[in-house]
Amino acid sequence: MREYLTFYIDGAWVAPAEALRALDVINPATEEVCGKIALGSAADVDRAARAARRAFESWSQTTREERLEIMGRMLTEYQKRFGDLATAVTEEMGAPASLAQRAQVPIGLGHLATAIEVLKTFAFEELRGPTKIVREPIGVCGFITPWNWPLNQIMCKVAPAIATGCTMVLKPSEVAPFTGQILAEIMHAAGVPAGVFNLVQGDGPGVGAAISSHPEIDMVSFTGSTRAGIEVAKAAAPTVKRVSQELGGKSPNIVVNDAALGEGVGRGVATIMTNSGQSCNAPTRMLVPQGRMEEVIAVAKASAEKITVGDPNGNSEMGPVVNQLQFDKIQKLIQAGIDEGATLVTGGVGRPDGLDKGYYVKPTVFANVTSDMTIAKEEIFGPVLSILGYETVEQAIEIGNDTEYGLAAYVQAADLDLAQKIASRLRAGQVLINGAGGDLTAPFGGYKMSGNGREWGDYGFHEFLETKAVLGYAPPPANG
The missing domain is CATH 3.40.309.10 (Aldehyde Dehydrogenase; Chain A, domain 2)
Structure with missing residues (x-):
């Protein structure tokens, strides 16, 4: 029986801000309780968002090399926990062990490895005559992820956000929360600075809505149903934050x-x-x-x-x-x-x-x-x-x-x-x-009511960047 009754905020495991409300996690293969998590609240999201805001001041100024070093450690720690993650995926959402081993866990690792490769050469700035175009981290990001491919949908957000210098608050699905908890342990073991990555477990009304509307969160990346995506967008509208959504399909x-x-x-x-x-x-x-x-x-x-x-x-x-x-x-x-x-x-x-x-x-x-x-x-x-x-x-x-x-x-x-x-x-x-295989560098996202924005590879980086133009950055050319 797993018990995850604390949240990962500001580099430490902390108790819920309010009285403990526990939720049973059901193993879909047996219909029996296989674990418990604490349900977070708006107060927990507030703590996490403020920790992320504080961490953003220094994390956003790190160099490409500093972020690559930390992401390399994340990769190593993820590999160490491969078996634990595979067991968790099978237990929490019922994926066959073979699918967990060959796809569910590897795809999360693949997104991290891809982000490392993209970061090595990504152009964060360019000079156009006397004007400098700069791509800067957008700020604090809120991630709301689903249960069906949990590591895929967490890592295709977390990895590019880390790479671009953003900080974050993650709410994994309360239906399949174990993998998110293990990922927080991976981030801690990798030495990700306090406040850069924060995890608050909970449901949509208690945590998801608070992430979507929080004034200290600059963008929300949501994967889930179109119905829930609409609610996220409505909650985000008063703070005019960026909203990136990957929603339903009928392909x-x-x-x-x-x-x-x-x-x-x-x-x-x-x-x-x-x-x-x-x-x-x-x-x-x-x-x-x-x-x-x-x-x-x-x-x-x-x-x-x-x-x-x-x-x-x-x-x-x-x-x-x-x-x-x-x-x-x-x-x-x-x-x-x-x-x-x-x-x-x-x-x-x-x-x-x-x-x-x-x-x-x-x-x-x-x-x-x-x-x-x-x-x-x-x-x-x-x-x-x-x-x-x-x-x-x-x-x-x-x-x-x-x-x-x-x-x-x-x-x-x-x-x-x-x-x-x-x-x-x-x-x-x-x-x-004709049965083409997956490509983690290809953009992933939808038209129409399947969402907006794109994830994966270098396209995913742009979701976490603001664009700044600095005019007069370089001296004008000398007269002939």
């Missing part, structure tokens, strides 16, 4: 009518089921040639039914979804798909056979889905794939863009030239062609 996956169709369908099914479908950029809408729908159904059914579901500490490919709330939401949306007339190819409501406890969902595939159906419009955030038919590539692009979201899109085509042309027409922040 299309256009499978072209060619020889690679079967491979593209199988790959699409495997991708949506990864992490139990709990990825904001998951390709949840598969668009396929209407004339080959039956062939697609056969491939999708076989691919989904090969996926093993069970104990995340075993050899299963898919574990539970994160909690009862998500389980109930997914079940309701699966039932909506059935009620609205979509063809249930495999899966459906209820737990998989043999699993009577834990928030396990059947890998589910619907076919003959239309764009007006609930499952084609709403973000399900579970292992549920909707297959829609199209007559022409032009119609596929139109259907792909027919969503309020625009986080990601996918194209599967043997003809790379055609795939590139389709990609250029899709209104999304990131388009992946």
Whole structure:
């Protein structure tokens, strides 16, 4: 049983400012309590924000070399705690141990390593004639992160913020808080100066809202649902702070009518089921040639039914979804798909056979889905794939863009030239062609209601920088 009843503020572990309010953390595989955290308050956020403000005066003036040295120590300490982090991810949000080891923990390490490389050559200033353009740290940053890829979404904020000379207050998800707590221990062991990194555990109303509205916090970076992102923006508006958001998605996956169709369908099914479908950029809408729908159904059914579901500490490919709330939401949306007339190819409501406890969902595939159906419009955030038919590539692009979201899109085509042309027409922040792997230097973020701003690599640095122009910095050129 883990007990995390203190917060990391100003370089020390401190008790909550108000009377202790503890929250049980539930293991989604067992539905049993696996830990407790203290819930913070506005008073705790105030302490953390003021500590970050004090630390900013000196941290913002550190050199590139000083920050690189500390980030190198962060990398070393992160590597030391790799196993602890992997165990925590599995325990708190149900990721299979294999996924935690090969993706959940490594991606956080990858963001840190990438930020170190970017920092080595990043241009913080340039001279344009007599004018100097300077990119300076924005100040104190507030981070509100979700539970589905906890280390990814924490480190793609923390690493560039540290690199650019910012200080910060982090609120990890109260649903999956263990990894954030271990990260604070990593930062302390690495010798990050007091006040540069602060952690306050808590929920949205108690801590998230206080971070969003606090006058000493200069920018907020939020990852989560579009609904919550809107509330963050509203709370931030009176202090006119910068708000960077990575929100929901309903990503299309256009499978072209060619020889690679079967491979593209199988790959699409495997991708949506990864992490139990709990990825904001998951390709949840598969668009396929209407004339080959039956062939697609056969491939999708076989691919989904090969996926093993069970104990995340075993050899299963898919574990539970994160909690009862998500389980109930997914079940309701699966039932909506059935009620609205979509063809249930495999899966459906209820737990998989043999699993009577834990928030396990059947890998589910619907076919003959239309764009007006609930499952084609709403973000399900579970292992549920909707297959829609199209007559022409032009119609596929139109259907792909027919969503309020625009986080990601996918194209599967043997003809790379055609795939590139389709990609250029899709209104999304990131388009992946033919199963392209991840790129931590590529910008990540969305169009439309999927958010604003960009994270990852050098693009992520700019979210934490202000731009200053110093006119007359250099003497004017001598007259001929």
